[in-house]
Amino acid sequence: MPRMPGPLMQFFNDAIFFVFRGRPFSGLRLLRLTTIGARSSQPRRSTLGYFAESDKSWVIIGSAAGAAKHPGWVYNLAKHPDQVWVELDRQKIKVRPETLKGEERAEMWRRIVQAAPNYKSYETKTDREIPLVRLVPA
Secondary structure, eight states, X not given: OOOOOHHHHHHHHHHHHHHHTTSOBTTBEEEEEEEEOTTTOSEEEEEEEEEEEEXXXXXXXXXXXXXXXXXXXXXXXXXXXXXXXXXXXXXXXXXXEEEOOHHHHHHHHHHHHHHOTHHHHHHHHOXXXXXXXXXXXX
Protein backbone atom coordinates (compact mmCIF):
# COMPACT_ATOMS: atom_id res chain seq x y z
CA MET A 1 0.00 0.00 0.00
CA PRO A 2 1.51 3.38 -0.98
CA ARG A 3 2.20 5.94 1.71
CA MET A 4 0.24 9.17 1.87
CA PRO A 5 2.20 12.37 1.19
CA GLY A 6 3.61 13.86 4.41
CA PRO A 7 1.37 16.95 4.61
CA LEU A 8 -1.77 14.90 4.00
CA MET A 9 -0.75 12.35 6.63
CA GLN A 10 -0.05 15.17 9.10
CA PHE A 11 -3.50 16.65 8.41
CA PHE A 12 -5.21 13.32 9.25
CA ASN A 13 -2.92 12.83 12.26
CA ASP A 14 -3.85 16.27 13.63
CA ALA A 15 -7.58 15.79 12.87
CA ILE A 16 -7.71 12.49 14.75
CA PHE A 17 -5.97 14.08 17.74
CA PHE A 18 -8.36 17.03 17.91
CA VAL A 19 -11.51 14.94 17.40
CA PHE A 20 -10.59 12.24 19.94
CA ARG A 21 -8.58 14.26 22.47
CA GLY A 22 -9.63 13.15 25.94
CA ARG A 23 -11.81 10.29 24.66
CA PRO A 24 -10.93 6.64 24.02
CA PHE A 25 -9.94 5.63 20.49
CA SER A 26 -9.47 1.89 19.80
CA GLY A 27 -9.38 1.20 23.53
CA LEU A 28 -6.78 3.80 24.51
CA ARG A 29 -6.69 7.55 24.96
CA LEU A 30 -4.65 9.69 22.56
CA LEU A 31 -1.71 11.99 23.04
CA ARG A 32 0.33 14.02 20.63
CA LEU A 33 4.02 13.19 20.68
CA THR A 34 6.46 15.80 19.39
CA THR A 35 9.98 14.62 18.59
CA ILE A 36 12.88 15.90 16.55
CA GLY A 37 13.45 13.99 13.32
CA ALA A 38 16.42 11.62 13.45
CA ARG A 39 17.51 12.57 9.93
CA SER A 40 15.78 15.89 9.30
CA SER A 41 16.32 17.51 12.73
CA GLN A 42 12.86 19.06 12.22
CA PRO A 43 9.97 18.80 14.71
CA ARG A 44 7.71 15.80 14.03
CA ARG A 45 4.22 15.24 15.49
CA SER A 46 2.55 11.87 15.94
CA THR A 47 -0.86 11.04 17.38
CA LEU A 48 -0.59 7.88 19.47
CA GLY A 49 -2.65 5.76 21.78
CA TYR A 50 -1.23 5.62 25.29
CA PHE A 51 -1.65 3.61 28.45
CA ALA A 52 -1.58 5.76 31.60
CA GLU A 53 0.46 4.19 34.38
CA SER A 54 -0.32 7.20 36.55
CA ASP A 55 -1.06 10.87 36.03
CA LYS A 56 2.71 11.37 35.67
CA SER A 57 3.74 8.56 33.29
CA TRP A 58 2.37 7.28 30.02
CA VAL A 59 3.33 4.27 27.90
CA ILE A 60 3.24 4.53 24.11
CA ILE A 61 3.30 1.56 21.76
CA GLY A 62 5.56 1.33 18.69
CA SER A 63 3.31 -1.15 16.90
CA ALA A 64 2.94 0.56 13.50
CA ALA A 65 -0.04 -1.83 13.20
CA GLY A 66 2.37 -4.78 13.02
CA ALA A 67 4.58 -3.39 10.23
CA ALA A 68 8.03 -4.88 9.67
CA LYS A 69 9.78 -1.64 10.76
CA HIS A 70 9.43 0.55 13.81
CA PRO A 71 7.48 3.79 13.38
CA GLY A 72 9.63 6.83 12.70
CA TRP A 73 9.09 8.31 16.15
CA VAL A 74 10.99 5.36 17.72
CA TYR A 75 14.13 6.37 15.79
CA ASN A 76 13.53 10.04 16.64
CA LEU A 77 13.38 9.21 20.38
CA ALA A 78 16.61 7.23 20.15
CA LYS A 79 18.46 10.04 18.36
CA HIS A 80 17.06 12.99 20.37
CA PRO A 81 15.80 11.64 23.75
CA ASP A 82 16.25 15.06 25.36
CA GLN A 83 13.86 16.79 22.91
CA VAL A 84 10.50 15.08 23.43
CA TRP A 85 7.12 16.57 24.38
CA VAL A 86 3.59 15.26 24.82
CA GLU A 87 0.35 17.15 24.56
CA LEU A 88 -2.39 15.89 26.88
CA ASP A 89 -5.59 17.68 27.84
CA ARG A 90 -4.33 20.92 26.28
CA GLN A 91 -1.06 20.78 28.25
CA LYS A 92 2.33 20.44 26.58
CA ILE A 93 4.80 18.59 28.81
CA LYS A 94 8.50 17.96 28.20
CA VAL A 95 9.14 14.25 28.83
CA ARG A 96 11.95 11.73 29.08
CA PRO A 97 11.51 8.42 27.21
CA GLU A 98 12.37 5.04 28.84
CA THR A 99 12.13 1.88 26.72
CA LEU A 100 10.64 -0.98 28.73
CA LYS A 101 12.55 -4.28 28.74
CA GLY A 102 12.21 -7.82 30.04
CA GLU A 103 9.50 -8.68 32.54
CA GLU A 104 8.48 -5.05 32.97
CA ARG A 105 7.76 -4.86 29.23
CA ALA A 106 5.95 -8.24 29.24
CA GLU A 107 3.68 -7.18 32.10
CA MET A 108 2.88 -3.84 30.45
CA TRP A 109 2.14 -5.62 27.14
CA ARG A 110 -0.37 -7.85 28.95
CA ARG A 111 -2.07 -4.78 30.43
CA ILE A 112 -2.21 -3.01 27.07
CA VAL A 113 -3.68 -6.03 25.26
CA GLN A 114 -6.29 -6.39 28.00
CA ALA A 115 -7.29 -2.72 27.61
CA ALA A 116 -7.05 -2.67 23.79
CA PRO A 117 -7.31 -6.22 22.38
CA ASN A 118 -6.61 -5.15 18.78
CA TYR A 119 -2.92 -4.75 19.72
CA LYS A 120 -2.62 -8.53 20.25
CA SER A 121 -2.79 -9.22 16.50
CA TYR A 122 0.06 -6.79 15.78
CA GLU A 123 2.67 -8.98 17.44
CA THR A 124 1.78 -11.88 15.11
CA LYS A 125 2.19 -9.69 12.00
CA THR A 126 5.84 -8.81 12.67
CA ASP A 127 9.10 -10.47 13.68
CA ARG A 128 10.27 -7.45 15.66
CA GLU A 129 9.59 -6.84 19.32
CA ILE A 130 7.10 -4.00 19.52
CA PRO A 131 8.68 -1.20 21.56
CA LEU A 132 6.89 0.06 24.65
CA VAL A 133 8.16 3.44 25.77
CA ARG A 134 7.36 5.06 29.12
CA LEU A 135 7.22 8.84 29.03
CA VAL A 136 7.85 10.66 32.30
CA PRO A 137 8.01 14.43 32.89
CA ALA A 138 11.55 15.71 32.39
